[in-house]
Amino acid sequence: MPKDTKILIDLERMRYENTGLSNVCESLYRGLDKLNYRKYLAFYGTNDILLKINSFEIEKWKFWHKFYNPTSKKYDVLHIMHQGSSYFPSRHRKKIITLHDLNFLHENISKKKTNKFISNFNKNLVNTKYLVCISEFTKKDFIKNKNLFTFPVDMEIKVIHNGLIFKDLKDDELPVKFNELKECEYLLNIGVLHPKKNQLALLPIIENNKNLHLVLICSNKKSEYYSIFLNEVKKRGLQDRLKIYENIEEKDKILLIKNCKALVHPSIAEGFGIPPIEAMYYGKPVFVSNKTSLPEIVGKEGYYWETFEPKHMIQRYQKGIKNYLSTPDKKQKLKKWALQYSYVEMAKEYVKLYESLI
Template sequence: MKIGMELQPIFKDKTGIGWYTYNIIKEVIKLDKDNEFIGYGFNFAGRNNILPNIKDLNIEYDICKVIPYGLYSRLWDYIPIKYNNFFRNKADIYHFFNFIVPPNIGGIVIVTVYDVVYKRFPETMTKANFNRLEKNLQRSVDRADIIITISENSKKEIIEYLNVAEDKIRIIPIGIEIEKYRKKYSENEMIKVRKKYNIPNEYILYLGTLEPRKNIETIIDSYALYKKNGGNLKLVIAGKKGWMYDSILNRVKQYSLGDEVIFTGYVDEDDKACIYKMSSLFLFPSFYEGFGIPVIEAMAAGTPVITSNTSSLPEAAGDAAIFVNPKDINAIADSMLKIANNDYYKKELIIKGLKQSEKFSWEKSAEKLINIYNEFDKNIGMK
C-alpha cells in the first residue's frame, strides 16, 4: 500500500506536534519495508526553509507550491478539488497528524487527535486556537476512518465530547529517545549548559511552554511556601513564553522571588536531557495533558517527579511519581520538601521512574502505527 503522511506540522519547527510527527514518521519508515510512504504538504512558492526539517526523514515527498496552507484551509470548504489532486503522487491511505482533516480527501483517512483540551478547559487556550478546533475538529473525526490518540484518558474524552464510536479509536502512546536521556554528561558538558542558561548546580525544574494550562502560577505559589518552610533550592522555569505570560512574572514579584526563580527561555532540544538530569526534582502540576511527555523524559533522565493526579498524567507516570491535586499548594510544597529531605525516598522514585520510562519508545509507538496501517488490505478496505 502507498501511505500518505502529512508533513505540515514539521514545516515550522520540530516541537510539540511537530516533534511527534517527525519522530514517529522517521521510525515507521525505518521499520516498515512492506508499505510505500510519501509525504505531503503545502509550501507556497517553494520556500527552502522547510527542507532541513524533512530531508533526513528518508521519505519521498510531494509539496504543493501553488497555494499556501493557510489560504487553502480557509477556502477548502469552497474548493471543488480533492485533496489528493493537489499532488502528483496519489496514496491509498492519508494520515493527518495535527487534529484537522480537509474535506474531500480521495482515500482512506487516519487522523491523530492528541486531546480535547479545548472542550475541557477552553479558558486555557487562545481564542484563535479554540476557534480553529471548534470549527474543524468534529468534522475531521467524522471524516476519518480511524482516529489515533495518545492515552486512554484522551480516548474516553474523544468518545464523550465528539461522539465517536469506540471501535474507531486506536491508542498509540508517545515515545521518547530513551538513550538520549540515559546519557552520562561530563562535568565540562554540564558547566557549559549551566552557563548557557544561567542555572545553578542544584534546582527544582519545570520544563514546558509557559501557558495557563501548565499551572505555572501555582508552581510559584507552592515554591514560595516551600521556601517559607525551609527549602533552599532555586526554581528553574524552562521553556518558551506562551500566552498570558505576564501574570507569571507578576506572581514572582508578588513573593519577592526575583533572585530565586530563573527563567531560561526556550531550551534547545539538544540541551533538554542535561537540564533534566542536573535537576534535583521535576515539578509538573499541569491542569491537563493528553499524555504528559515531560514526565517520562524526566524519569528517563533519572529525576524524581511530582505531577498532577488529573487527566492522563497518572496513566503516563504509573507508580513512579508523587501525585498531587494541581490546586493544592500545601501538598505540592510538602512533596518538594519530602524529596529534598529524604534521600531514600528520592532514590526509590528515581528507580521506579527509570523503569516506567522504558515503556515508551518511538520504536514501540511506530510498531503500533504500522499495525494500524496494516488493518487495511491491498484493496483498501478493513481486513
C-alpha cells in the first residue's frame, strides 16, 4: 500500500444491491474516479464491489469485522458512509460520518429498538470531525434531537446532497418480460414496502381510475406491511391492476420509469428521496408528500399531497397530470432540476473535507 494512502472510505452497504444507499456509495467512488482523486484513498467493501474499483487501493470486508476490524488502524481518516455502520472502532482518531436520516425517531418502533439505533450512532460519533447530512431537513432533524446524541464539541455539521449517476438508454421500449404493461397506463412507486413509504395511500387513486395500474419496485424483504398492503388490494378488487417487481436490474428500473405515467411517492419519512429525482431526469411528473425532506429535494417542479385523505390525493393527482400535459417545456424543467444532483459535484464536496483532514 502506498505510504500516502490515508483515508478509508466505507462502501460496505453496497452489499445490498439495487438500494438507494448502494447507489449513493457507487456515485461517490465513481465521482472520485472521475475527478482522478485517488492518491490518499482506499475503499472498504466486499469482493464483488472491489472488482469494480481496480484503480484504487482496497480493503476487503469480512463478517467478523463487527467484532474486530484491524484494517482501520492503517488509516488516518475514516469516512463511514452510513451512520449505523457496525464495522469500525468507535475511537478512531478522525472520522467523517454521512447521516442519511433519523427515521427511527419518527417510526412506530419499540423503545428498545430506538435505543439500539441511538447507541450505535453514538459509537460512530466518537471523534467525528464532520457529520455530513444529505439534506437540510436531515441536518435540522439532527439539531432538533441533538440531546439524544453524544458528539465532540468541535464536530462540524455539513450538508452535501446525494449525487446521482443518470444513465441514458438508446431503447425506450419495455422488454418482453414486461409485456403485460405495454398496453396500459401505470403509476410507479419505488421503495421498500413499509409504513413509512405509505403505499396504501395510493390505492384510492387506482380505484378511481379504472384504466390505471400500479407498479411497485421493491426489495424482496417481506414484512407485516407487505401482507397488509396485499390484503387491502384484494379487498378493493385491484389484484389485476397491481404489479410488484422485486430486486430488478438498473436497466429495467430505468425502462419502467421512462414508460410510466407518473412517479408517485407518498412517503412520510425521507432523508433525501432518490426515486423522485430519477424520474424527474427522465421528464416524468412526480407526485410526492409535503413531508420531511421531499419539498427541499423535489422543489418547485414537483406536485404535492398535503394530506393523505383520498379525495385530496385524487384531486391533486388529476390537477397535476393536467398541468403536466398542458405545459410544453415541463419535461425540460424536470430534467434541469434533477441535473443539479450530480455525482461529480457530490464527490467534489467530500474531497474538500478529505483535504482538510490530511
